[in-house]
Amino acid sequence: MLKELKILFRHGKQYITDLEGVELTPLFRGRPEIATTITASEAKELEALCPTNAISVVPFSINLGKCVFCKECHFYTPEKIRFTNDHKIATNDLNRLIVKAGDRDAIELDASLVRKEITSYFGKALKLRQVSAAGDNSAEMELNAAGNVNFDVGRYGMEFVASPRHADGLVITGPISENMAEPLEICYNATPSPKILILAGTDAISGGIFADSKAVNRGFLSKYHVDLYVPGNPPHPLTFINGILSLTGRLKKK
Amino acid sequence: MVEVENGSSLDIGEIPIVSYNQFYAEVDRLMENTSVHCVSYYAVPSDDNFTFYCCLADDEEHKLYVLGHEQKKENVTLPSLTSKHYAFHCFEREIHENFGINFSDHPWLKPIRYPANRYNQHNVIENYPFYSIDSDELHEVGVGPIHAGVIEPGHFRFICNGEKVLHLEIMLGYQHRGVEELMLTKHTTLRRSILVESIAGDTAIGHSLAFAMNMESLAGIDVPDRLQLERIIALELERIAIHIGDTGALCMDIAYQLGQVACEALRTIVINTTQLWCGNRFGKGFIRPAGSGYPLTSEVARQVLENMETVEQRYKQLTNRIYTLPSVLARFEEIGILTPKQAHLTGIVGPAAKASSHKRDIRFSHPFQYYRHLEFLPVVMETGDVLSRAMMRRYEVEQSIELVKLLLKKRQSMISEEVPKPNYSLQLKPNTFSISLVEGWRGEICHSAITDENGNIVHYKVKDPSLHSWMGLALAVRNQEISDFPICNKSFNLSYCGHDL
Ligand code: SF4
Numbered sequence: 001m002l003k004e005l006k007i008l009f010r011h012g013k014q015y016i017t018d019l020e021g022v023e024l025t026p027l028f029r030g031r032p033e034i035a036t037t038i039t040a041s042e043a044k045e046l047e048a049l050c051p052t053n054a055i056s057v058v059p060f061s062i063n064l065g066k067c068v069f070c071k072e073c074h075f076y077t078p079e080k081i082r083f084t085n086d087h088k089i090a091t092n093d094l095n096r097l098i099v100k101a102g103d104r105d106a107i108e109l110d111a112s113l114v115r116k117e118i119t120s121y122f123g124k125a126l127k128l129r130q131v132s133a134a135g136d137n138s139a140e141m142e143l144n145a146a147g148n149v150n151f152d153v154g155r156y157g158m159e160f161v162a163s164p165r166h167a168d169g170l171v172i173t174g175p176i177s178e179n180m181a182e183p184l185e186i187c188y189n190a191t192p193s194p195k196i197l198i199l200a201g202t203d204a205i206s207g208g209i210f211a212d213s214k215a216v217n218r219g220f221l222s223k224y225h226v227d228l229y230v231p232g233n234p235p236h237p238l239t240f241i242n243g244i245l246s247l248t249g250r251l252k253k254k
Numbered sequence: 255m256v257e258v259e260n261g262s263s264l265d266i267g268e269i270p271i272v273s274y275n276q277f278y279a280e281v282d283r284l285m286e287n288t289s290v291h292c293v294s295y296y297a298v299p300s301d302d303n304f305t306f307y308c309c310l311a312d313d314e315e316h317k318l319y320v321l322g323h324e325q326k327k328e329n330v331t332l333p334s335l336t337s338k339h340y341a342f343h344c345f346e347r348e349i350h351e352n353f354g355i356n357f358s359d360h361p362w363l364k365p366i367r368y369p370a371n372r373y374n375q376h377n378v379i380e381n382y383p384f385y386s387i388d389s390d391e392l393h394e395v396g397v398g399p400i401h402a403g404v405i406e407p408g409h410f411r412f413i414c415n416g417e418k419v420l421h422l423e424i425m426l427g428y429q430h431r432g433v434e435e436l437m438l439t440k441h442t443t444l445r446r447s448i449l450v451e452s453i454a455g456d457t458a459i460g461h462s463l464a465f466a467m468n469m470e471s472l473a474g475i476d477v478p479d480r481l482q483l484e485r486i487i488a489l490e491l492e493r494i495a496i497h498i499g500d501t502g503a504l505c506m507d508i509a510y511q512l513g514q515v516a517c518e519a520l521r522t523i524v525i526n527t528t529q530l531w532c533g534n535r536f537g538k539g540f541i542r543p544a545g546s547g548y549p550l551t552s553e554v555a556r557q558v559l560e561n562m563e564t565v566e567q568r569y570k571q572l573t574n575r576i577y578t579l580p581s582v583l584a585r586f587e588e589i590g591i592l593t594p595k596q597a598h599l600t601g602i603v604g605p606a607a608k609a610s611s612h613k614r615d616i617r618f619s620h621p622f623q624y625y626r627h628l629e630f631l632p633v634v635m636e637t638g639d640v641l642s643r644a645m646m647r648r649y650e651v652e653q654s655i656e657l658v659k660l661l662l663k664k665r666q667s668m669i670s671e672e673v674p675k676p677n678y679s680l681q682l683k684p685n686t687f688s689i690s691l692v693e694g695w696r697g698e699i700c701h702s703a704i705t706d707e708n709g710n711i712v713h714y715k716v717k718d719p720s721l722h723s724w725m726g727l728a729l730a731v732r733n734q735e736i737s738d739f740p741i742c743n744k745s746f747n748l749s750y751c752g753h754d755l
Contacts, residue, residue, distance in 0.1 A: 007571055024529075025526070027532065051448045131400055132405065135751070136454060136456075137750075141456060143404050148522070162402035179427050179754075209449050213370075214370040216431060
């Protein structure tokens with residue numbers, strides 16, 4: 001026992017007290033900011049360069065639902081595109097994932113799109129079932145990390161559960177392979193209503209680098225309503241936690 | 255056989271293409287030696303033919319051999335190598351599944367991952383031909399594809415006698431995303447660089463290093479020592495982080511909570527170090543062909559060193575406790591044994607092989623990048639049980655931390671060296687074959703590429719260490735209590751997506 005206490009003592013406090021106030025390391029690739037001075041020819045070149053077609057030319061914009069945060073567009077035009085360390089980029093509206101030249105605002109949820117039952121049913125506790133549908137295991141590890149000793153999402157009454165029967169919703173990672181399409185559907189149907197659906201990671205939101213693969217089948221997503229998009233490659237645990245807190249109306253009022 | 259160097263390329267015409275009989279005899283002869291194993295074996299289709307390439311590695315002699323054979327495209331049936339050398343089972347199954355080539359006496363010619371472009375489209379994942387035993391005494395337990403945790407999908411089918419596992423069959427393929435095909439259809443080097451980082455996102459550094467090495471050897475360029483050194487620092491950080499995480503996961507499964515949470519916190523320190531360096535906790539974006547966008551600055555190097563020292567002290571103190579607790583040892587000792595012989599027969603790689611007395615580590619046998627300048631000796635353990643695989647991590651973490659500290663010291667004399675920017679428009683040599691092996695935290699990663707007469711990549715083969723090692727897990731749980739499956743599984747920690755591609 002004494003030895004255990006010594007270990008605990010040496011590790012010190014690992015728990016992050018104020019999850020909402022954390023500022024990540026300067027190099028973290030979060031919400032981009034684009035200068036309005038991007039020229040038409042730069043825009044064309046950047047569009048061709050972007051590995052996942054996240055860049056559109058008119059108006060010039062980066063779609064965070066497609067972006068894999070490789071930062072190559074920044075390296076190409078360092079003065080005009082920069083990635084801030086703002087990790088709060090989850091939202092429930094695909095349009096809000098599109099960052100246009102000149103945009104500096106934080107990415108937030110559209111409160112009018114949040115279904116009533118979400119805040120009334122899941123405002124105090126939320127149990128989620130995670131389904132990896134060809135995720136590369138980085139997003140899965142980050143979701144696990146959300147529950148670890150540092151981030152401890154359990155403090156909000158949130159946790160991942162083993163059975164969809166016990167879950168209030170699903171969190172999907174990965175581009176959804178053909179071979180996982182049916183198990184995913186079965187799992188979704190086994191989850192009692194009302195249920196929420198969250199896509200975690202760029203692969204899940206748009207297919208990412210796998211979007212045009214023959215081995216991917218994204219039909220599931222055309223059938224069901226998505227409540228939250230959490231971009232990232234993989235999404236940082238804090239991006240996920242922040243998204244969930246906003247969705248369930250738990251963010252402290254500023 | 256032609257001898258090649260790790261991370262090198264050669265004119266495709268230099269690879270001897272012999273008759274199948276000759277090929278078989280030659281492979282058979284080399285495989286008699288227990289230090290030799292198959293690194294990769296695959297078929298490349300052309301209009302009328304299949305050309306097969308086989309690469310064998312000798313761990314002790316530090317040699318890498320490539321040999322090939324060719325078959326006309328119609329109705330190919332070949333005597334299987336698997337019937338003599340089981341370790342070939344996964345390669346021949348893959349060739350069979352992709353192209354319909356038959357191996358006449360293969361004992362286990364089953365689908366391996368149900369790829370989108372498989373030869374027989376009537377084979378679907380829903381009706382995988384499970385092995386079964388007709389008996390009133392036995393029952394089957396099916397687990398997955400979706401598991402009771404936040405992990406990747408795969409199906410485990412146990413045949414049990416009471417609580418005891420007689421047989422486990424592992425059926426994968428749910429994670430298949432068509433990586434190898436996308437490697438060809440994505441035409442830019444940047445796109446391919448992103449793709450390889452997702453072969454297994456928990457091994458982003460390992461796989462992208464194997465890719466970068468291939469691109470560099472195909473382009474005929476060498477990167478400066480400083481970059482080679484910084485790359486392997488990143489690779490060691492990846493290993494340290496995952497091994498510590500695995501230690502925690504093993505503690506979790508036996509309900510030793512202190513071990514779990516302390517390891518979680520330590521892993522956080524390590525991956526945050528990687529994030530501090532390149533902005534991503536998994537090192538995505540760091541390894542690129544011909545250069546890097548994130549040269550290690552002196553400031554970050556100091557932080558890496560400081561964090562390594564913190565982690566070293568804490569992990570040592572913690573593991574001293576974990577591995578002296580009778581309640582931990584009782585759960586790990588003599589559980590899930592993979593004997594040295596089984597490890598050899600199945601061609602296991604990585605920590606699982608080293609825990610079953612095989613000195614199999616690419617950093618030692620076929621050193622790459624800056625390991626070429628180091629005297630590296632792998633950790634090897636004897637017993638092959640869960641405890642030895644757990645201890646393997648403990649010693650490898652300690653060894654890797656020492657390595658990182660040494661590399662940081664060596665780096666000081668190189669800081670004047672410029673780290674070049676990545677190059678996405680490398681001109682690749684025409685009609686060339688290249689191969690690169692990297693010892694990732696799971697073991698040996700192998701990538702090999704072939705270019706056409708214009709220097710375009712026309713074939714790209716990826717082998718994740720898990721391809722070999724899943725069979726090791728299946729054997730290790732035989733005659734164990736089914737309740738010990740989770741710790742056996744964690745002690746291997748294999749990749750689903752790396753296997754399924
Ligand atoms: S950071 Fe995003 S937008 Fe920029 S090039 Fe990479 S994927 Fe495209």
